[in-house]
Amino acid sequence: MLPAQLGRAPRHLLVCERSHARHPRSRHAAHVRDHAYSCRVSFLIPECGVLPEVVKSTIADIGDYYLVRSLPVHELVTHEFIDAFVKKGSCYALSYKTKIDQDNTAALLPNGKLILSVDKGTYEELGLQGRPSRYSGKKVMRYIITIDLTDAGFQPESKKHNRVLWALKEKKPLEFDFLLAWYNTGAEGSTLMSYFSKNQIQALKPKITFSTLRDLQCPVLQSNDLQGKPEESCSTEELFEWLGAVLNQVSLDNKSSSFLSTYCCPEPNTVVEKAFLCTITGFIIPEKIIQLLEQLCSYFSEPKLAYWLTLTVHGFADSPVSWRESEHGFHKGGENLYNFVIFRNLDYWLQMAVGAHDDCPP
Amino acid sequence: MEGQLYRRLPPEDSGELRLQPQGSEEAKTFVHAFLKRSMPKMKDEAIQEMLTRKAVVLEHYPKKKTKQKRKKTKGFTAKQRRELRLFEIEPEQQRYAIFLPLHELWKQYIRDLCHGLKPDAQPHMIQGKLLKADLHGAIVTVTKSKCPSYVGITGIILQEFKHVFKIITKEDKLKVVPKLNNVFSLELDGFISYIYGSKFLLRASERSAKKFKLKGTIDL
Numbered sequence: 064m065l066p067a068q069l070g071r072a073p074r075h076l077l078v079c080e081r082s083h084a085r086h087p088r089s090r091h092a093a094h095v096r097d098h099a100y101s102c103r104v105s106f107l108i109p110e111c112g113v114l115p116e117v118v119k120s121t122i123a124d125i126g127d128y129y130l131v132r133s134l135p136v137h138e139l140v141t142h143e144f145i146d147a148f149v150k151k152g153s154c155y156a157l158s159y160k161t162k163i164d165q166d167n168t169a170a171l172l173p174n175g176k177l178i179l180s181v182d183k184g185t186y187e188e189l190g191l192q193g194r195p196s197r198y199s200g201k202k203v204m205r206y207i208i209t210i211d212l213t214d215a216g217f218q219p220e221s222k223k224h225n226r227v228l229w230a231l232k233e234k235k236p237l238e239f240d241f242l243l244a245w246y247n248t249g250a251e252g253s254t255l256m257s258y259f260s261k262n263q264i265q266a267l268k269p270k271i272t273f274s275t276l277r278d279l280q281c282p283v284l285q286s287n288d289l290q291g292k293p294e295e296s297c298s299t300e301e302l303f304e305w306l307g308a309v310l311n312q313v314s315l316d317n318k319s320s321s322f323l324s325t326y327c328c329p330e331p332n333t334v335v336e337k338a339f340l341c342t343i344t345g346f347i348i349p350e351k352i353i354q355l356l357e358q359l360c361s362y363f364s365e366p367k368l369a370y371w372l373t374l375t376v377h378g379f380a381d382s383p384v385s386w387r388e389s390e391h392g393f394h395k396g397g398e399n400l401y402n403f404v405i406f407r408n409l410d411y412w413l414q415m416a417v418g419a420h421d422d423c424p425p
Numbered sequence: 426m427e428g429q430l431y432r433r434l435p436p437e438d439s440g441e442l443r444l445q446p447q448g449s450e451e452a453k454t455f456v457h458a459f460l461k462r463s464m465p466k467m468k469d470e471a472i473q474e475m476l477t478r479k480a481v482v483l484e485h486y487p488k489k490k491t492k493q494k495r496k497k498t499k500g501f502t503a504k505q506r507r508e509l510r511l512f513e514i515e516p517e518q519q520r521y522a523i524f525l526p527l528h529e530l531w532k533q534y535i536r537d538l539c540h541g542l543k544p545d546a547q548p549h550m551i552q553g554k555l556l557k558a559d560l561h562g563a564i565v566t567v568t569k570s571k572c573p574s575y576v577g578i579t580g581i582i583l584q585e586f587k588h589v590f591k592i593i594t595k596e597d598k599l600k601v602v603p604k605l606n607n608v609f610s611l612e613l614d615g616f617i618s619y620i621y622g623s624k625f626l627l628r629a630s631e632r633s634a635k636k637f638k639l640k641g642t643i644d645l
Contacts, residue, residue, distance in 0.1 A: 187569045187608075187645055190576025234577060 073419035079299045084409040096349045103377040105342040109335040110368035121358045128346035129243040132263035137231035142219045152247025158239035163381040164393045175213035180383040189235045198392040198420040242346040269345030276338045280328035286410040301329035374403040392420025531562030569608035585629045
């Protein structure tokens with residue numbers, strides 16, 4: 064007999080919206096930008112054997128990221144760092160291999176907010192004002208501390224700055240392995256590599272894998288119909304489920320002898336001779352995802368066989384935030400992801416999904 | 426029995442013993458005369474009184490001590506004390522430098538208490554002594570607190586109350602820090618002790634007599 068908890072699935076949310084990529088008030092770029100930490104980007108293009116050169120070059124240029132070993136957090140609140148990186152571009156930092164539900168976690172958002180998600184003991188010792196975590200239950204075991212590094216009151220030698228520096232440097236020195244990425248337009252200053260040269264820093268490249276899927280069953284979609292109609296098109300939920308199966312290489316042939324999955328492609332569907340699937344894993348910043356999204360939109364500028372293509376972005380399961388500064392928790396999977404379905408006429412569907420310990424996506 | 430005792434002697438017996446039997450009137454006057462003769466100083470009435478029989482109760486009554494009403498010590502009431510601000514330190518007296526000698530005194534006191542406080546002393550022993558020691562004059566730091574703004578306050582303890590410490594900081598600020606949900610640390614000659622304030626909710630005088638038990642949680 065299954066335990067009671069397994070019988071019920073925890074709460075999860077899927078938000079869908081439809082718009083046009085060239086619409087002046089389309090919010091797709093804003094949604095991508097608000098989702099700061101992405102660990103996996105994959106796109107699926109049906110009826111495509113070879114990737115166009117433009118898209119290929121964008122992928123190759125997806126950008127390095129850095130891994131700094133045991134970096135004290137107080138280095139991120141020094142004014143040298145803030146002036147050199149935070150104020151001159153978008154600086155992303157996320158503690159690496161820290162578990163959101165048991166360890167202390169730190170994240171630096173591009174808007175200059177440093178978010179520390181700490182357990183009760185650390186919070187009591189640290190001496191920085193925070194707020195209890197929303198998902199910690201009646202007896203609060205986790206606190207969220209937000210420090211705005213670009214705040215006017217956060218000047219050097221100000222009371223606030225001294226307090227933060229004292230807390231992180233002397234009171235309770237916190238140290239993490241950080242994933243770092245920095246994006247700036249124009250003005251070249253010193254790089255992260257040279258700034259953290261005295262720390263153990265290494266530059267990492269995102270891992271890119273290509274694969275071509277043969278004879279794939281694809282659902283039929285109507286861009287103006289999110290709900291789908293029986294016999295005519297599939298709904299967004301059905302597509303989302305199917306996409307999950309495709310990305311995880313789950314067989315779609317509904318064999319009765321299979322003990323793992325009897326999933327099959329939703330009706331109606333068409334068989335596509337070949338589909339191109341590319342997966343990029345790493346610490347990918349939203350600016351690059353927006354570039355990639357634009358390139359994929361321009362894929363349809365020439366007539367193509369495919370009716371639609373998809374771009375799926377997975378967030379870090381252990382990141383302290385999902386969209387903007389809304390708190391993120393792990394619970395049973397820590398999923399926070401979004402998926403674009405871009406149609407031939409540049410209409411798009413955006414699906415945003417989160418797990419149990421998350422706010423509703425924007 | 427009594428009747429037997431006071432019965433007239435039978436004539437045959439009295440004849441044998443050569444006694445002159447007396448009548449009751451005669452006996453009475455004889456007793457009177459006898460007593461008068463043997464106690465010439467006593468008055469007649471006093472003798473008469475002695476002869477009247479009295480019932481004697483044979484139960485024991487302890488003598489009730491008449492309690493002396495203890496005079497109440499003439500002091501101030503709590504209200505008066507509050508109004509007079511007896512235990513408050515005037516703002517011009519709130520200076521760190523004034524209390525440094527007190528701290529020196531306290532250090533000396535602890536060293537004496539712990540037999541010199543040698544580096545090889547047992548921490549256990551020092552712990553036990555410090556638990557009962559007076560803390561006025563100690564330099565303490567708030568290391569852990571449920572409220573983060575208390576964390577990091579360092580200063581000399583000026584007063585200890587049941588629920589709060591009054592601490593003067595180096596910046597000459599008098600801070601009132603509750604004991605509940607705070608952990609204090611005090612350092613002396615390399616020995617660092619932590620005081621879990623939640624278990625310390627006693628007045629200094631009560632604490633010296635209190636037995637601390639290893640019970641409950643030290644979690645804030």
